[in-house]
Amino acid sequence: MQRQKPKRSGKPGPRPKTSNGKPGAANNKQHHRPRPEYNKSKLAANELEIRALQDQYKEIDAQAIKKFAQFPLSQKTQKALAEAKYVNPTPVQLESIGPALQGKDVLGAAVTGSGKTLAFLIPVLEHLFINKWSRTDGVGAIIISPTRELAYQIFETLKKIGKHHDFSAGLIIGGKNLKFERTRMDQCNILICTPGRLLQHMDENPLFNTSSMEILVLDEADRCLDMGFQKTLNSIIENFPPQRQTLLFSATQTNTVQDLARLNLVDPVYVGYGGQTAAASTATKEGGGQTTAVLAVPELLQQSYVVLNLEDKITMLWSFIKNHLKQKIIVFVSSCKQAKYLYEIFCKLRPGCPLLALYGTLHQDRRIAIYEDFLRKSHVVMFSTDVASRGLDFPAVNWVVQLDCPEDVSQYIHRAGRSARNKTRGECLLVLTPSEEEYMIGALKEQLNLNIHCVQIDPKKLFSPRVKIEAFLAQFPELRATAQRAFLSYIKSVFLMRNKRLFNVLSLDLDAYAQSLGLAVTPRVPFLAKFLWRQKQQQQQQGQGQEEGPAGTRQNTFGGDASSNGDADTDDDDDDLIKVKRRDHDVEGGALDLQLDDTKDESESEELLVVPKREKLVTKASLAKKALKKNLQVNSKLKFNEEGETVADDRSQMKALSTRQQRQQKDKNKDDDGGINLMLSKTLLSEEDQYDKLRFRELVKKRHKLQREKLRKKTEAAQEESEEEEEEEEANNDRESADDANSDSEGSVDLSWLPDPDKVYKKQSSADHQSEAKPAPSSSSDDDDQDDAEGSDDEPAYKKSKITNKMTLMDTEAIVANLLGS
Numbered sequence: 001m002q003r004q005k006p007k008r009s010g011k012p013g014p015r016p017k018t019s020n021g022k023p024g025a026a027n028n029k030q031h032h033r034p035r036p037e038y039n040k041s042k043l044a045a046n047e048l049e050i051r052a053l054q055d056q057y058k059e060i061d062a063q064a065i066k067k068f069a070q071f072p073l074s075q076k077t078q079k080a081l082a083e084a085k086y087v088n089p090t091p092v093q094l095e096s097i098g099p100a101l102q103g104k105d106v107l108g109a110a111v112t113g114s115g116k117t118l119a120f121l122i123p124v125l126e127h128l129f130i131n132k133w134s135r136t137d138g139v140g141a142i143i144i145s146p147t148r149e150l151a152y153q154i155f156e157t158l159k160k161i162g163k164h165h166d167f168s169a170g171l172i173i174g175g176k177n178l179k180f181e182r183t184r185m186d187q188c189n190i191l192i193c194t195p196g197r198l199l200q201h202m203d204e205n206p207l208f209n210t211s212s213m214e215i216l217v218l219d220e221a222d223r224c225l226d227m228g229f230q231k232t233l234n235s236i237i238e239n240f241p242p243q244r245q246t247l248l249f250s251a252t253q254t255n256t257v258q259d260l261a262r263l264n265l266v267d268p269v270y271v272g273y274g275g276q277t278a279a280a281s282t283a284t285k286e287g288g289g290q291t292t293a294v295l296a297v298p299e300l301l302q303q304s305y306v307v308l309n310l311e312d313k314i315t316m317l318w319s320f321i322k323n324h325l326k327q328k329i330i331v332f333v334s335s336c337k338q339a340k341y342l343y344e345i346f347c348k349l350r351p352g353c354p355l356l357a358l359y360g361t362l363h364q365d366r367r368i369a370i371y372e373d374f375l376r377k378s379h380v381v382m383f384s385t386d387v388a389s390r391g392l393d394f395p396a397v398n399w400v401v402q403l404d405c406p407e408d409v410s411q412y413i414h415r416a417g418r419s420a421r422n423k424t425r426g427e428c429l430l431v432l433t434p435s436e437e438e439y440m441i442g443a444l445k446e447q448l449n450l451n452i453h454c455v456q457i458d459p460k461k462l463f464s465p466r467v468k469i470e471a472f473l474a475q476f477p478e479l480r481a482t483a484q485r486a487f488l489s490y491i492k493s494v495f496l497m498r499n500k501r502l503f504n505v506l507s508l509d510l511d512a513y514a515q516s517l518g519l520a521v522t523p524r525v526p527f528l529a530k531f532l533w534r535q536k537q538q539q540q541q542q543g544q545g546q547e548e549g550p551a552g553t554r555q556n557t558f559g560g561d562a563s564s565n566g567d568a569d570t571d572d573d574d575d576d577l578i579k580v581k582r583r584d585h586d587v588e589g590g591a592l593d594l595q596l597d598d599t600k601d602e603s604e605s606e607e608l609l610v611v612p613k614r615e616k617l618v619t620k621a622s623l624a625k626k627a628l629k630k631n632l633q634v635n636s637k638l639k640f641n642e643e644g645e646t647v648a649d650d651r652s653q654m655k656a657l658s659t660r661q662q663r664q665q666k667d668k669n670k671d672d673d674g675g676i677n678l679m680l681s682k683t684l685l686s687e688e689d690q691y692d693k694l695r696f697r698e699l700v701k702k703r704h705k706l707q708r709e710k711l712r713k714k715t716e717a718a719q720e721e722s723e724e725e726e727e728e729e730e731a732n733n734d735r736e737s738a739d740d741a742n743s744d745s746e747g748s749v750d751l752s753w754l755p756d757p758d759k760v761y762k763k764q765s766s767a768d769h770q771s772e773a774k775p776a777p778s779s780s781s782d783d784d785d786q787d788d789a790e791g792s793d794d795e796p797a798y799k800k801s802k803i804t805n806k807m808t809l810m811d812t813e814a815i816v817a818n819l820l821g822s
């Protein structure tokens with residue numbers, strides 16, 4: 001029977017579409033010129049199809065159905081399923097699609113990789129189709145997934161099988177553009193989201209309205225409902241209308257009756273809780289309030305385990321990878337820092353195959369890129385945290401190596417389920433330390449009825465990369481720091497595990513483990529030291545309390561081992577014990593009453609909470625504020641001259657003036673709570689700049705003046721020298737000409753009245769020299785230079801005329817000499 005939904009009034013019918021069946025730009029044209037007959041007939045056809053489908057819902061017989069085509073599904077869904085080559089439904093699809101189409105609540109549990117995604121996506125699409133949902137009707141279905149990658153994968157599958165429908169869908173996960181999502185969310189009919197992001201929109205986005213929502217899906221429901229998401233999910237559910245259909249799916253359904261009550265499940269249909277499947281144990285519906293589905297692992301999954309000391313894990317992993325270079329492998333570790341370190345050091349060691357690392361602290365785009373890279377590659381090793389352990393459908397994974405022990409059987413199943421999906425073969429290797437073996441193998445055998453066999457490693461086949469790792473760590477300090485963080489995060493993960501029978505931090509050989517990571521010195525583990533110290537204190541108190549009574553207890557509260565106390569107090573991380581990022585993905589806050597695991601990154605890292613410290617945080621800003629309040633003076637610089645008097649430095653005065661102005665300004669604004677006044681600083685800077693420029697110009701002027709002075713003095717000295725020489729020569733010449741006149745007086749002509757040619761030429765050559773000292777025009781030759789010197793327009797007029805006059809005399813002399821000679 002289909003659940004009665006409140007009647008939705010005024011809902012518009014299907015919108016006109018383009019020829020390819022999709023609304024688009026061409027639609028605008030159709031809006032201008034509607035074709036009423038076409039729309040009418042289409043509406044009528046839709047109506048007929050819907051009625052026919054609804055009639056068939058009552059008669060669905062899962063036993064008789066062999067193909068999807070036999071299900072009463074819309075033509076659009078059938079077409080897309082056929083195109084994606086989904087022909088025969090899987091058992092979980094067979095069992096759950098029928099009740100879901102009938103509007104019943106479903107609790108579906110099926111082995112990993114058995115097609116649960118389609119088991120809920122098909123009913124979602126059909127529900128909206130039957131109810132003639134259109135874009136303007138708002139959110140009709142919400143699908144919640146615990147991790148971003150899984151939400152992305154569901155979104156991709158929805159795109160594939162819903163491509164012929166007209167519904168709009170949105171992927172709402174952390175690490176994406178919040179503003180973009182905000183403006184579009186109200187236009188989406190199907191939302192696929194992670195809990196934290198959904199609640200954020202519910203709290204902050206006034207446009208987001210879930211009152212029209214009719215179908216809710218929780219994929220990996222046990223994870224969504226467990227303590228980690230408990231409060232977030234409670235807040236989300238409060239915003240949903242109580243009248244709705246709810247579908248819960250997971251490979252490991254361990255829901256309590258309270259969980260189901262929280263979700264308002266009405267007479268749900270249990271799928272996978274009793275039927276016989278491969279490797280299944282019996283289903284239990286316990287009176288203790290827990291509803292446990294059949295726990296199973298894929299039939300074609302080969303499982304084995306190996307027992308190793310913690311310090312031998314890296315050697316084993318290295319040898320394993322070297323022996324499986326052409327395989328697709330996922331290596332699960334318990335913390336992001338370990339995944340990061342293993343990836344970095346193995347990249348340096350170069351095993352000979354592609355390496356990837358997927359963990360929650362990576363940027364979202366990077367995570368999606370790595371996820372897609374791993375999907376595509378046929379042989380690759382990916383180091384991952386449990387962010388990839390649930391739901392991700394990587395094709396053809398040959399090996400899953402659980403390098404760190406899983407928290408419980410459920411986690412083992414999900415990790416192992418990344419291999420041997422959808423009737424393919426795969427292998428899983430569980431690595432256990434001797435202290436973990438008994439409990440874990442016992443639990444697996446008991447809950448899964450599993451016959452897992454132990455593998456003995458041939459020591460001859462092990463290659464230890466330790467020497468190389470140590471060399472790399474010595475060479476790269478950053479890598480060493482990553483190794484130290486990986487070391488600490490592993491110890492912390494073991495320390496914080498709730499199951500103390502399985503995880504015993506005191507059984508670990510820390511020195512040996514540190515050395516195996518390549519660390520020469522074992523890093524200090526402050527939280528462990530503090531824990532041990534407190535334990536010791538408690539024991540002492542108990543002992544003394546028994547002997548002395550309550551007074552003795554009080555006396556010893558702050559006593560104890562000095563060294564361990566120092567350890568705890570001096571280290572910044574010492575409050576790690578109480579300040580743990582929580583696996584509880586509560587966004588509302590609240591006190592922690594449990595030690596929670598900070599190493600699981602799942603995906604909602606933005607929601608991790610920190611329990612407030614007892615002491616007030618000392619930040620740089622608070623220190624700066626304190627200093628400002630004390631009115632501390634900035635250091636000043638004084639200059640002294642040779643006599644020991646202070647010299648006024650106008651530049652520093654200017655600065656002092658600026659600072660004074662700034663301080664005056666600040667004093668005026670008494671209620672200013674510290675920080676920098678940007679506007680004031682800007683004006684001061686521009687003033688200082690102007691001043692600097694002025695000063696620079698003055699300095700340049702001074703220098704030029706000095707240079708000119710020097711040049712002038714030099715020329716004057718040169719002129720004086722040449723005048724003296726001239727006078728001397730003149731006197732000599734006078735004496736010589738008098739002698740000549742005496743000797744040639746009878747047969748020659750007296751030319752003493754003519755000017756001295758030597759003098760004339762000398763002056764001319766000195767003029768030439770002067771012109772050569774001037775910078776030459778860039779394009780002129782040497783000859784041109786001479787021409788310029790003789791007849792340049794730049795030559796002062798008086799110089800030119802002087803030379804010309806002298807030249808005329810010289811010419812006259814030459815002409816006369818020629819005439820007389822002839």
Ligand SMILES: Nc1ncnc2c1ncn2[C@@H]1O[C@H](COP(=O)(O)OP(=O)(O)OP(=O)(O)O)[C@@H](O)[C@H]1O
Pocket residue numbers: 085086087088089090093110111112113114115116117118250251390391392393417421422
């Ligand atoms: N009817 C079908 N026919 C063929 N292949 C299918 C069918 N249904 C699902 N598959 C394929 O099986 C694979 C596993 O499907 P899916 O991821 O839905 O499994 P799951 O049960 O959700 O796994 P997990 O428990 O790990 O989340 C996918 O590659 C999917 O395309």
